[in-house]
Amino acid sequence: MTGSAPWTPKKPTALLVLADGTVIEGTGIGATGKVPAEVVFNTALTGYEEILTDPSYLGQIVTFTFPHIGNIGTNDQDIEDLTPAARRGAVGTIFKADITDPSNYRAAKDLDGWLKSRGVIGLSGIDTRALTAWIREHGAPNAVIAHDPNGVFDIEALKAEAKAWSGLEGLDLAKEATSGQSSQWTEKPWVWNEGYSELKAEDAKYHVVCIDYGVKRNILRLFTGLDCKVTIVPAQTSAEDILALKPDGIFLSNGPGDPAATGEYAVPVIQEIIKTDIPTFGICLGHQMLGLALGAKTEKMHQGHHGANHPVKDHTTGKVEIVSMNHGFAVDSKSLPQGVEETHISLFDGTNCGLRLSGKPVFSVQHHPEASPGPQDSHYLFRRFINLVREKKGEPALAER
Numbered sequence: 001m002t003g004s005a006p007w008t009p010k011k012p013t014a015l016l017v018l019a020d021g022t023v024i025e026g027t028g029i030g031a032t033g034k035v036p037a038e039v040v041f042n043t044a045l046t047g048y049e050e051i052l053t054d055p056s057y058l059g060q061i062v063t064f065t066f067p068h069i070g071n072i073g074t075n076d077q078d079i080e081d082l083t084p085a086a087r088r089g090a091v092g093t094i095f096k097a098d099i100t101d102p103s104n105y106r107a108a109k110d111l112d113g114w115l116k117s118r119g120v121i122g123l124s125g126i127d128t129r130a131l132t133a134w135i136r137e138h139g140a141p142n143a144v145i146a147h148d149p150n151g152v153f154d155i156e157a158l159k160a161e162a163k164a165w166s167g168l169e170g171l172d173l174a175k176e177a178t179s180g181q182s183s184q185w186t187e188k189p190w191v192w193n194e195g196y197s198e199l200k201a202e203d204a205k206y207h208v209v210c211i212d213y214g215v216k217r218n219i220l221r222l223f224t225g226l227d228c229k230v231t232i233v234p235a236q237t238s239a240e241d242i243l244a245l246k247p248d249g250i251f252l253s254n255g256p257g258d259p260a261a262t263g264e265y266a267v268p269v270i271q272e273i274i275k276t277d278i279p280t281f282g283i284c285l286g287h288q289m290l291g292l293a294l295g296a297k298t299e300k301m302h303q304g305h306h307g308a309n310h311p312v313k314d315h316t317t318g319k320v321e322i323v324s325m326n327h328g329f330a331v332d333s334k335s336l337p338q339g340v341e342e343t344h345i346s347l348f349d350g351t352n353c354g355l356r357l358s359g360k361p362v363f364s365v366q367h368h369p370e371a372s373p374g375p376q377d378s379h380y381l382f383r384r385f386i387n388l389v390r391e392k393k394g395e396p397a398l399a400e401r
């Protein structure tokens with residue numbers, strides 16, 4: 001027999017140190033180093049590459065409840081962020097099983113090397129069920145994840161760092177995730193062009209301007225599929241500059257961090273936009289900031305919603321959809337002012353999942369209709385948005401489902 005026997009304890013090469021001083025030992029994977037962040041769990045069974053590259057996870061460490069992550073490797077097509085060379089998703093990740101060699105014809109790179117190249121620090125080999133149960137009981141904790149191949153850690157310093165980290169509340173991370181902040185992108189508006197092999201963006205029927213707080217690719221792909229040219233503008237673009245682009249519709253994207261902190265610059269812009277009659281649609285962070293712009297409040301959740309199997313009810317149709325979720329803040333339903341209707345709720349805990357403004361073509365949802373990963377039940381919301389655009393142009397509505 002070669003190597004060490006499976007029952008011989010491995011020397012820990014990675015640690016998760018919680019702000020309360022709890023130390024969890026595991027095997028280091030991905031990038032080395034350390035980073036403070038909030039620990040959440042995601043219950044999706046598939047789509048680890050999409051999850052880890054979702055810009056809304058900036059500032060967070062994703063624990064996968066599915067035990068075997070990495071078995072299909074990674075590729076360049078399944079990323080959700082727009083800047084592949086920059087780290088614009090989860091900063092850390094936690095798996096139960098060690099990563100095995102990829103077995104999939106689409107695999108271009110193994111997950112361990114891919115995590116390294118993206119600067120994502122990982123830990124494997126721990127009881128993720130126990131950690132998940134802990135998070136459910138105590139809430140999403142602040143922590144430091146640290147990986148050193150030699151297993152040399154200053155545990156007291158890591159405990160102090162975890163305790164001292166400010167947490168996500170009050171943190172504006174959209175300014176880091178937005179395309180305008182990356183050296184790879186101009187700070188000017190730019191036109192999304194993936195998927196236009198046959199259809200040229202300029203030939204598209206409708207023009208949507210996306211305010212990019214950390215947008216996911218699949219949202220842009222779905223707009224493309226509905227005959228839209230999408231112009232992406234950085235998060236801090238003024239309402240005047242947005243309206244000067246003459247959009248048929250405006251999209252408020254998902255994104256990381258605390259909506260209340262991001263709202264400082266986003267809310268006044270959204271308030272200007274909704275004074276016009278331009279159809280406006282928000283997803284997740286965009287939904288929360290639309291809520292703030294309308295006078296509602298947002299609040300931090302206990303453990304948040306992160307998964308691909310959450311039931312949501314659309315009150316406007318009475319239908320239930322199974323959706324993708326990724327949020328740690330929520331719009332407080334009780335704070336919705338007169339004239340703002342709650343359209344969707346989570347059937348797990350009754351929290352707000354959608355709103356619309358009476359008398360205006362303005363609505364938003366908390367969940368992720370673009371899925372990626374997850375079920376496609378909510379794709380109809382993109383058609384609902386395009387129907388508002390079509391209505392304004394005097395065109396007949398598309399079937400929603």
Ligand SMILES: NC(=O)CC[C@H](N)C(=O)O
Pocket residue numbers: 056253254255256257258259283284285286326327328329330
């Ligand atoms: N996916 C998102 O847009 C997340 C929004 C916000 N950062 C939250 O955690 O609630």
